[in-house]
Amino acid sequence: MVEMDDFSVTLADNDAMEPMMQIPEELPVLPLRDIVIYPFMIVPLFVSRDRSIGAVEKALGQDRMILLVSQRDVNKEEPEKKDLYEVGTVAIIMRMLKLPDGRIRILIQGLSRCRIDSVSTGGDHIRAKVTPISEPLAPDNTLEVEALIRNVRGAMDRAASLGKNISPEVLAIIANLDDAGRVADLAASNLELKVESAQSVLDIEDPIARLHRVNDLLNKEIDVLTVQQEINTQARADIDRSQREYFLRQQLRAIQNELGEGNELSEEIDQYREKIAKAQMPEAAEQEALRQLKKLERMHPDTAETATLRNWLDIMTDLPWDEASEDNLDLIKAQEILDEDHYGLERVKERIIEALAVRKLRKKPRGSILCLVGPPGVGKTSLGRSVARALDRKFVRLSLGGLHDEAEIRGHRRTYVGAMPGRIIQAVQQAGTNNPLIMLDEIDKVGADFRGDPSSALLEVLDPEQNFAFRDNYLGITFDLSNVMFMTTANMLDTIQPALRDRMEIITLSGYTEEEKVQIARRHLIPKQIEENGLRKRDIRFDQKAIARIVSEYTREAGLRHLEREIGKVCRKVARERAELEDKFKPVKISVENLKKYLRTPKVFNEEALKKDEIGTATGLAWTAVGGDILFIEAIRTKGKGKLTLTGQLGEVMQESAQAAFSYAKARAESLGIDPEVFETTDIHIHLPEGAIPKDGPSAGITMATALVSVLSQKPVRKDVAMTGEITLRGNVLPVGGIKEKLLAARRAKIKTVILPEPNRRDLDDLPQEVRDDLNFIFVDNVVRVFETALMSSKTPSRRAKTSKK
DSSP states (O other): OEEESTTOOEEOOGGGSOSSOOOOSEEEEEEESSOOOOTTEEEEEEEOSHHHHHHHHHHHHTTSEEEEEEBSOTTOSSOOGGGBOSEEEEEEEEEEEEOTTSOEEEEEEEEEEEEEEEEEOOTTSEEEEEEEEOOOOOOTTOHHHHHHHHHHHHHHHHHHHTTOOOOHHHHHHHHHOOOHHHHHHHHHHTTTOOHHHHHHHHHOOSHHHHHHHHHHHHHHHHHHHHHHHHHHHHHHHHHHHHHHHHHHHHHHHHHHHHHTOOOHHHHHHHHHHHHHHHTTOOHHHHHHHHHHHHHHHHSOTTSHHHHHHHHHHHHHHHSOSSOOOOOOOOHHHHHHHHHHHOSSOHHHHHHHHHHHHHHHHSSSOOOOEEEEEOSTTSSHHHHHHHHHHHHTOOEEEEEOTTOOOTHHHHOOOTTSTTOOOOHHHHHHHHHSSSSOEEEEETGGGOOOBTTBOHHHHHHHHTOTTTGGGEEOTTTOSEEOOTTOEEEEEESOSTTSOHHHHHTEEEEEOOOOOHHHHHHHIIIIIHHHHHHHTTOOGGGEEEOHHHHHHHHHHTOOOSSSHHHHHHHHHHHHHHHHHHHHHGGGOOOEEEOTTTHHHHHOSOOOOOOOOOSSOBTTEEEEEEEETTEEEEEEEEEEEEESSSOEEEESSBOHHHHHHHHHHHHHHHHTTTTTTOOTTHHHHEEEEEEOSOTTSOBOOSTTHHHHHHHHHHHHHTOOBOTTEEEOOEEOTTOBEEOOSOHHHHHHHHHHTTOOEEEEEGGGGGGGGGSOHHHHHHOEEEEESBHHHHHHHHBOOOSOHHHHHHHHHO
């Protein structure tokens, strides 16, 4: 590294120098950072890089001459030729001093410009072959040269008067110089130019052109200095104006006191004091509010901190410290409200009524936080609104989706500009009572980054043992949240922080069956859409079969949002007919026959069971974010060496399940009726259709095992059997999740028999009766039972033998 010592630049005495010293063809190179050295300048430098120190020592061992070249990139530790400018300055080292920290301090004097022909970076220092640039003499006493020199002298004086740090000695030297090149170099070295601009001056050989360039740079610098001085003058003027306004206001206040007129600030202070008394705050909060009020009373009314204090006092006095709504403890009425707003969801309603019963028996219970988990559109958020209506409580919904800043929960400190309380305190303030129902929507989509982890902040909010003393950073005092009833919603549990999930009671909302969707549409969606589209009840009537057709052929979801949109589309078309025909309009009945007129071609093509029994094709059941679906797993064998190929965009877990099934089939080949030689002469390819959709999870384990054994043993798989379950290497069948959604998909695909793991038998308790009536369930704990149920015998022995030969 090369540093300048206090940026001191001195002009060499021309008489003390020889007119032109003999410059060698090759010189050691000292790369410079953030500085350009000109001829005839005397500058002290600090040198710290090893190769640079080597260059200085080489120069001292020869003729004390060294080439000073500026780097293009100051961060480059080992510069090469491309990192150095083409023109540098040959200098002579006048003095050298070694410092205790390993650096050396040198005093150099510029001699002449030089152009670099080649650079050698080998050895302990950089060397360069150079060609000296002889400076042409400027014409004597020409008008242009004289005018340029005078302009530069005047500009330097002007810059110094505007605050530029130019020493009087430099100005005196410039005043006595008549050489255009020397004037240009000395002026440029004292302007504190950027390396690019300073190098552009060094690159110019012609002294008159160089003086023109320096004159342009000086004029630009003077423009900047002029604007800077105007800004400083304006700032001083603003300060003087503020002081003048302050003294005038003080005089005005004294005059108002003499006249007996009221003071606005005093009236405002009295209003705040009255609001604090009415707010019924806890003792600690009231003392803090009064302390801040006294602080406001002593402050100037126009300062920025006064506005911050006013906002804080407004929020403090507006919070419902002692305002609470009275709960509706009539359990029968609450049950009626829940049934009126939502069809089904019996477990959720039962849990809410239980919480209400406990509240009726105990004045202030500390209940658990309910977390409603389910696919989109099943009514999680609207259920929270119904609970608030059943309890006669205020309802506030907070969407946490995409939340990354912890301050959104705990609030910002008042020291920040635009600070405000967190969303929890804002929700309580918005409700106007200290016991609202706050719905924290999409809690599974809370993020975390450098601004903090909102999930960790929610731990205190959702813990009944801690939230009675919740501290918001903006308020600076505690607020009791124990009266607030919190409910949360999520689409999945995996992304929720474990400690946060532990504080909540999980209630799972599965997708609706087709019958449930039809009933919900008749009771809620159709009347809502009729009203929203300006129709009367007699204008349109939906046939129940038409509703079922909309559910099955125009929507594919676990919830109801898409179904409501399709019903709304029909209502809008009827509304158009009524608006166009007016008095000639006749009521419309939506039936299966005229449904295409309003919704056009069906958009959903549901997977159906296979048409015939096939070898190597098994039907599995899958869970998706919008409900369940059936999944066909195909397997074929080809000539090869026992390789297993998996396609269909399978995740790691599903690939491991296929490997486990393949290993099990190899280990039990003889008992499964498989020729062991097959594994040495054939390759197996397992494919899951719809390859654009990622698939993962262990629940397809027994399905892939069935397809594998089928293709290896040449036994067809029954077309009316579907299955789900995880397989182990020992052939055990383990339980899986999403049973309700998977069974609804099997029923929709007209599957008759479903194979389930034995531990999943308990999941049938939550299944609607009509689904249990339509399906035949076979519970297994070993994959052998799966093969006995799903696989058929080969059709003819001769055909099997023929296949084996192949």
